[in-house]
Amino acid sequence: MASETHTGLDSPKGVWWKPAHRTERLWVGIAFAWCLVLFAMMPFWHWKGGQNPSGIRRRVEPAKFFARTQEFIKQYQVGTESGIPVVEPPPGADIYLTALTYQWIPVLRLRKGAEYTLHLSALDVNHGFSLFPLNVNFQVVPGYDYGLRVTPTEAGDFRIICNEFCGIGHHTMVGRVIVLDESGNEVGRSGGAQ
Amino acid sequence: MTAVFRACPVTGRKIDAQAEALIRVNAVVSIVSLLIGAIAAVLLVLTRWQAVHLLPADWFYRLLGVHGMSMLIFFILFFEMAVLIFASTVLLNARQVAPKVGWAAFGLMVVGAVMVEVLMFAGKADVLFTSYPPLKAHPLYYLGIILFAVGALIVVGLFFANLVVAKRERTYEGSVPLVTFGAVTAAIIAVITLLHGAAIYIPAFLWSLGLMNMDAQIYRMVWWGLGHSSQQINVAAMVAIWYMLGGLTVGAVVLNEKVSRVAFVLYILFISMASAHHLLVDPGMGSAWKVVNTSYFMYMAVLASMIHGFTVPAGMELGQRLRGIGTGLFDWLKRAPWGDPGFAALVFSVVLFGFIGGITGVTIGTEQINIIVHNTLRVPGHFHATVVAGTALAFMGATYYLIPLIFRKKVAFWGMARIQPYLFAIGMVIFTMSMTFAGSFGVPRRHWDISFSQAPFDLQFSPAVDLLLALTAIGGLLAATSAFMFIAIAVVSVFFGQPLPDLSGGYPIAGVPLGLTNPPRHAPDVDARNAELHGPKMGWMGPAPGTLALVGVFLAAFIVYFFVNWKVLSFVWKIG
The missing domain is CATH 2.60.40.420 (Cupredoxins -  blue copper proteins)
Known part of the structure; x- marks a missing residue:
């Protein structure tokens, strides 16, 4: 299994810190942007929304x-x-x-x-x-x-x-x-x- | 003691006899716990199905506690102990360090678990899974949990010791495999979790003896540091198993070690105060604390799951394409080994965890949306999708491979085993969806009688609720039937199963998963093929276009569900 291409059960050889393919980077970027929207909604609702559990x-x-x-x-x-x-x-x-x-x-x-x-x-x-x-x-x-x-x-x-x-x-x-x-x-x- | 190894005839790995024995006993106790929890589950759904309403009130609440402890603690943690030992010995060709300590830890865990079960069944601990003070259980109940947790902590320590010794004895080359890396993250989170457990159960034990005071809110905060973080152990262990089953069933490759490993590290860094999810409408904490902690610090742990949700199926897709299976968008999926229960369990685990468990979890864990969710049936609807349809199903899929690999037995009742993941998945979809919808009508969780026949004021839920709770029961019974099938298969295979035949023939054998009789081996020129699939030939969608399309559907569903909930929230009273 000296191959570069390997499953999660094999030990990667050498340096595995390598740049990701652009498709993978694309998804990580989209997911990250969505996470920021998820986060921003909470402060936004404190500011503009009418239902907050602060009290x-x-x-x-x-x-x-x-x-x-x-x-x-x-x-x-x-x-x-x-x-x-x-x-x-x-x-x-x-x-x-x-x-x-x-x-x-x-x-x-x-x-x-x-x-x-x-x-x-x-x-x-x-x-x-x-x-x-x-x-x-x-x-x-x-x-x-x-x-x-x-x-x-x-x-x-x-x-x-x-x-x-x-x-x-x-x-x-x-x-x-x-x-x-x-x-x-x-x-x-x-x-x-x- | 000198370690005794045998060579695995299938994978060629060295397996330490002591490690193997420890994996076996932990797996067996795990299955016994599953049996207790599943029997309780049947009685519980038949009680919440208002038309049947089987149990009396006291036994309903008692068995609800039994169900929670047996499933969420004993079944899962004993299995995870087996996974930790497996990942730190078998996967690394390494030996089990200090096996006697391992046995002592296992003994401690069993004693603790038995104490807890006995006290709950005896009615000395009718405090449900969460045991919120001032509700008080017998002191030995808390002590039992402490003993169990100490045992688990020792096993986690041995896991790290195994890793260190394997590295020092050079039993493997390069870095640890990704699956082991995932297990390491699970183990680190386990340490954090178990320390929270000590920080709350030791005071609770002293409080139950009358030796100290207990603040109800602080208990809730620290207890959920245990209760929710322990679910992150499950997530990390489950994702590690996804990578493992992907590799075993369809030769799934790791797209990029860096991305997958960083995602695992995000779990460790950002689970922070996972207890916040349970305290969003609590009086003890302010909004800033709630917003920061419920979002796992800007949803960085959610990001991690969304990354694995792409890399796991994409690795499977690429694994298939590299072996020349599938040309179009979804051919690789169509031509996958659907008759292999390990594969079916993997796919359903990924899909149900993501689409039902993940989307509902992030949405209801939003500070304000939690107002229309807290303590309704939407909460168990969510976590049964993550921990049962996700984690438990992945563990079941892994078991179909562990039986031949570790127990060296054929899987019994093979025909039943092949349909078991399907039945389980269908049952859990019905169960979790109907529970979630019932919860959106305000139906409370942990409630014996929503007809409120003995209440001072009348209260009538919409007739739709009766239908939804009947569906919950039917879904639950389907899933429980499937769980009993799984238990029967596992027990009969392990104790009465036929020995594993020679697998080198390269033809399918009833009772052995396809990934072992016909391993998805990659051709010698796999690196060249891989480079080609990563090249311009595949267009802008890259090497895994099918997966990219699927995660697009996932994201769309997520966005719709999230904003529909804000809309629903906007209809209720003004609250501030």
Whole structure:
């Protein structure tokens, strides 16, 4: 196998650092350019796009975050549903949503087109925030407050699925978000649109 | 101890008896793990198929953990240990250094694996594969993983020792073969990965004993330094096997050693914080960190895969053309040995890894696109395409050659072996595509009941989801059937197989891959032919025009999929 032309199973003899054929260089060049596009899209979306997972992030004691959620509930509660408090904060408010096995507390009533700062955290273990049917997903980690500026762009009746395994009752963990239209009316389920 | 060698009757290489024995035991334990993982897989898909919904909730989550550990850790790593020993001894005509240490390391890995399996089946470790704290398993679960990892680290050390000794004893001339070079990159990444493993499982072990605190976010970051980097070991090992199978089945040549080797080095340099892919919508890290690390520093590791995705098939095309097979664009492919399971497995592994696994992986690992992906079924849809349709299938193809070469046995149930890669590939295409589409409806991964029958609020997925999950189950059952066929073939060949007959006749023999009975040898004037194919005669598309056309199709698919995902993302709420 002294040949110059050899398979990957043979030891190349002598110096193998040789210029590549132009076809190979062409493909490497195209692939490299594409990699740069892949990369550039992320900063571009921070600049021009409307959906970014940046948020305001800070450490927080799980118990303190839960206490802050209770305070938030007391401030804006308008009812109760399936034993879970329902709150309707004013546009622009800081919203506190606590995940705990196996509930999302509280139920939220938001206004279409208004911006809120949604604080997510967990009281016990990791949970996953998955807004159905929009398919918007965030990790909810105990000990961390994830503050995301959200603007609901459509009215409807939404669900929050827990999509991080959190224990034996994981599949029963569903929360609710109602988005009212601009004039504050509940619209039917626009949900099933997917 | 003096090494005892035998000469391989097929390739003429010297094989050390100790190395051979170590390759055998690692391969056997690997197959046993595959069996456990595949049985769990069948039960899992039959549970997620909502109309069947076989397992109760506790056993669904338990077996999900068993499936992950058995497949992604034990099956793959035991096989990779065999690959490392093979690449550092057999391929270099070299001896196994310190075989007793090799046996001790193997023993440690087996003890660790058994501990983990026992604790999971006993319900003492219902924390799934990732074991995110504060979910807590029995301390011995973490200890089992540590023992396994220490054993693996020792084998990797022996691999490097083998290389050094082979070089010193001059068992080969020139540089190591490209396949061994690929194995070296896999081994280096393995060291990085296993150190991450130590950095997270030792604290987790102490935490489970109540001796220290554990931050949930830091665990996720360091754990994925193990969890994702270990997939880069698989990628490097798989690509090395692509080059190996290409050479064995169609005489694939290395287009350019420099390009292929630099691509391997890119894997080592830029896997950096591969854990970022899992933390894109986590609260612990800022956007700059996420953007830099998720892109493997500007996608330089993706570039490496795109290079191999060209050089592997181009080397195969050229290997065929050099032997006068094929004149048009795709003749070389049409006239390839499709009945050789090693070849079929190679082709499907390359195509499914690239088209499904690669394209989805890069897309969903984009910082913002991850918002519409994280923890949905799109994630397992992606990684089953890379690690199962890609890595596992390549390992299966390699096994059809290792059985005659290392175990010196004929491959049993030859007719079944010839169709096994086809069945596996079809099953995995159905499985991964349907899972990915179900995930785009927001169907969560790791979930027992998406009818949410016991939840406080009703939730109804589109009826299309039921169909997709049924397809997932059917695809999964096809692939699992194929995996059971593979296990039966491997076990029967190794333990009850017929001894390898004389292969020098040059005619096909049932039970022996074509690449061994009729090796794709190149003519003595191969260098002249090669120069001609690289010359102006071939036009602007160069020596491998068929491959250039195929990678063009790949790139087009990639671009479309990537930008469709940005479009879909733009429809959701404003988030910042």
